[in-house]
Amino acid sequence: MLRRQFLSGLALAPLAAGALGSGLAAGWPAARAQDSPIFFRIGTGSTAGTYFPVGGLIASAISHPPGSRPCDSGGSCGVPGLIAVVQSTEGSVYNVQAVAKGQLESALSQADVAYWAYHGEGPFAEQPPLSNLRAIANLYPESVQLVASVASGVRSVADLADKRVSIDLDGSGTQIDAKLILKAWGLTPEDLDVRTVSANEAVEQLREGELDAFFYVAGTPTTAIEALARDTSIRLVPIDGEPAERLLEDYPFFARGFIAAGLYRSVPSTVTLSVGAQWICSAEIDEALIYEVTTALWHENTRRLLDAGHQKGRLIAYGTALNSLGIPLHRGALRYYRERRVIVPDVLEPPTP
Known part of the structure; x- marks a missing residue:
C-alpha cells in the first residue's frame, strides 16, 4: 500500500x-x-x-x-x-x-x-x-555517446584497448550497450582499464585527466557533456562501419543515428547508434x-x-x-x-x- x-x-x-x-x-x-x-x-x-x-x-x-x-x-x-x-x-x-x-x-x-x-x-x-x-x-531516441579526451588519442572504438574507460554503473542500460559495442569490435571489458562510475563521476574524472573516455546513452545534448566540452577538449568517437552494421542486424532495438555538429563546443557531427x-x-x-x-x-x-x-x-x-x-x-x-x-x-x- x-x-x-x-x-x-x-x-x-x-x-x-x-x-x-x-x-x-x-x-x-x-x-x-x-x-x-x-x-x-x-x-x-x-x-x-x-x-x-x-x-x-x-x-x-x-x-x-x-x-x-x-x-x-x-x-x-x-x-x-x-x-x-x-x-x-x-x-x-x-x-x-x-x-x-x-x-x-x-x-x-x-x-x-x-x-x-x-x-x-x-x-x-x-x-x-x-x-x-x-x-x-x-x-524519444537516445544516442550512444562515446566521449574521449583529445589528449587520449582515442579516435575509434578499437583505440579503447588498454585505455581508462568508464562503461557506466552496474545496473545501467549504458553498460549493457557498451559491452555489446566492445564485443562488436572484438574487445571485452578485460581489454580495457575499465571503470564503472556514474556519468557525473566520469565527466569529472575525464576533466581531471583521470579517465580517457566514457560511454553514455542519453538524449542529446546532455547537460554534463555540454559543460565538459566548454572547458575540456573532447571528441565524440564514431560508432559506424561494419561492426555497427552487424549490431543493427543482430539487435533490432538499435537504430542509426548521428549527433549534430555544434551540440557540444568544437565537436563535429558524429555517426552513432541510438535506442528509444x-x-x-x-x-x-x-x-x-x-x-x-x-x-x-x-x-x-x-x-x-x-x-x-x-x-x-x-x-x-x-x-x-x-x-x-x-x-x-x-x-x-x-x-x-x-x-x-x-x-x-x-x-x-x-x-x-
Whole structure:
C-alpha cells in the first residue's frame, strides 16, 4: 500500500524507496475519493543525463495537486489529485527491476533493456522474465555517446584497448550497450582499464585527466557533456562501419543515428547508434489511473511544456508514441490509444489476465 507524504518532501530527489502515495494498485477511483494527494513516482537516471529533466517535465504534465486551478483556467491539466515526483536512479536496468517489484510506479527505460527484461533474455537470461512490465509510450531516441579526451588519442572504438574507460554503473542500460559495442569490435571489458562510475563521476574524472573516455546513452545534448566540452577538449568517437552494421542486424532495438555538429563546443557531427527512451509502468497499476496519466501526457497543453522544457522534449510526439515498443502496452494506455483510433500492433496487446 502507498503511504501519505508531507508536501515538503516533493522538493527532494531522489526520494526514499518507500515514498509512495496510496491506492494506486488497489483502485485509483477509490483512492481519489479520499480527497488527499496521491503520489506517483517516475524513476529516471543520473542527474547528469536526460532522463532526469525529461522525467521532471512529464511529472509536471501529469500532476494536478488538490487545490490547483482548473486546467481551463490556466492551471495544470494533469490528473486531478495526483502529484508525480521524479526519482534519480542508477538507470534503465535498475528501473525495470524496481517497477516489476512495485518499488516504483513508473520509470523511463531504454527500449532494449525493457525488451530483454520482459522476455528474460540477454543480460536478464538468468532470472525469471519481468512479465508484468507494461509500456505507456515511446518518448524519444537516445544516442550512444562515446566521449574521449583529445589528449587520449582515442579516435575509434578499437583505440579503447588498454585505455581508462568508464562503461557506466552496474545496473545501467549504458553498460549493457557498451559491452555489446566492445564485443562488436572484438574487445571485452578485460581489454580495457575499465571503470564503472556514474556519468557525473566520469565527466569529472575525464576533466581531471583521470579517465580517457566514457560511454553514455542519453538524449542529446546532455547537460554534463555540454559543460565538459566548454572547458575540456573532447571528441565524440564514431560508432559506424561494419561492426555497427552487424549490431543493427543482430539487435533490432538499435537504430542509426548521428549527433549534430555544434551540440557540444568544437565537436563535429558524429555517426552513432541510438535506442528509444520509453515510459514504462507495472501491469498492477490501476487501469483508470494509467488511462488518465496517458491522457495528460498527450493533452494539448503538455505540448507547450515539452517544447519549452528540454530539447528532447520537442521529440516526444503522439505520432511516434508506439514506435519501437518491445513490451505490451498497459491496459489503461491501450484504452486511450484505441479510443483515438490508433492502430495498435498485436504484439503490443497485453496478455489476458
